[in-house]
Amino acid sequence: MSTTTNDRVLQLFKESDALLQGHFKLTSGKHSEWYFEKIRLIEKPAALEKIIDLLVEKIKAESPDFDYVVSPAYGAIAIGFLTALKLGKKFAFTQRVEEKMSFRSGFSGIDGSRAIIVEDILTTGGSIQEVVACLKERNVAIPGIYVLVDRTGGAVPIEGKPVGGLLALKIEAFEPDVCPFCQKGIPLIKPGASDKKV
Numbered sequence: 001m002s003t004t005t006n007d008r009v010l011q012l013f014k015e016s017d018a019l020l021q022g023h024f025k026l027t028s029g030k031h032s033e034w035y036f037e038k039i040r041l042i043e044k045p046a047a048l049e050k051i052i053d054l055l056v057e058k059i060k061a062e063s064p065d066f067d068y069v070v071s072p073a074y075g076a077i078a079i080g081f082l083t084a085l086k087l088g089k090k091f092a093f094t095q096r097v098e099e100k101m102s103f104r105s106g107f108s109g110i111d112g113s114r115a116i117i118v119e120d121i122l123t124t125g126g127s128i129q130e131v132v133a134c135l136k137e138r139n140v141a142i143p144g145i146y147v148l149v150d151r152t153g154g155a156v157p158i159e160g161k162p163v164g165g166l167l168a169l170k171i172e173a174f175e176p177d178v179c180p181f182c183q184k185g186i187p188l189i190k191p192g193a194s195d196k197k198v
C-alpha cells in the first residue's frame with residue numbers, strides 16, 4: 001500500500017469524523033494525539049462507502065479466492081456487509097454466545113467454504129483470533145484478513161501472516177507527566193464524557 005493511498009484513507013477517516021486529531025484522554029488514562037470513534041463510520045454511511053471502496057480495490061488487487069466475507073458483531077457488520085455487497089460475495093457474521101465466538105445458526109452455507117475476515121480496527125488481534133478459531137471449527141479456509149485501521153502498524157500478524165490494513169496508524173499513548181501535548185498547553189478532551197460536538 002503506497003503512502004499516497006494511506007494519506008487518502010486518512011483523509012477519508014477525518015472527513016467521516018471517525019478519526020479525531022487533537023489531545024485525548026484514553027480510557028487507560030494515557031494521553032494521545034489521535035482518537036478513533038468507530039461508531040461514526042456506521043453513523044455516516046456515505047463516508048463509510050468511500051472508505052469501503054478503497055478496501056474493495058485492495059481486496060480485488062490481491063484477488064483472494066473466497067465465497068464469504070465474515071465480520072464479528074456488531075461494529076464490523078456494516079463494514080463487512082458493504083464489502084461483500086460490492087464484491088458480489090455472501091456475508092456472515094459471528095457473535096459471542098456465552099463468551100464464545102459463534103455463527104448464528106442461519107448461516108448454513110459457511111461450512112467448508114472460503115472466507116475472508118473483515119474487521120474495523122486491529123488493536124490486539126484478539127477478536128480476529130476468535131473469528132479465525134470459529135471459522136476453523138467449521139472447516140472454512142481463510143485466504144485473507146482485512147481491517148480498516150491497523151493500530152499496530154503491522155506488528156500483529158495473525159496465523160503467521162500480516163493483516164491487510166487499509167490504514168496503518170501507530171497510535172502513541174503518553175503518560176500525562178511526559179505528554180508533549182500537555183506540555184504545549186493544548187486542552188485535553190475526554191471522549192464520550194459529554195455530548196460535545198466534535
Ligand SMILES: [Zn+2]
Nearest residue numbers: 031179181182
Ligand atoms: Zn496530555
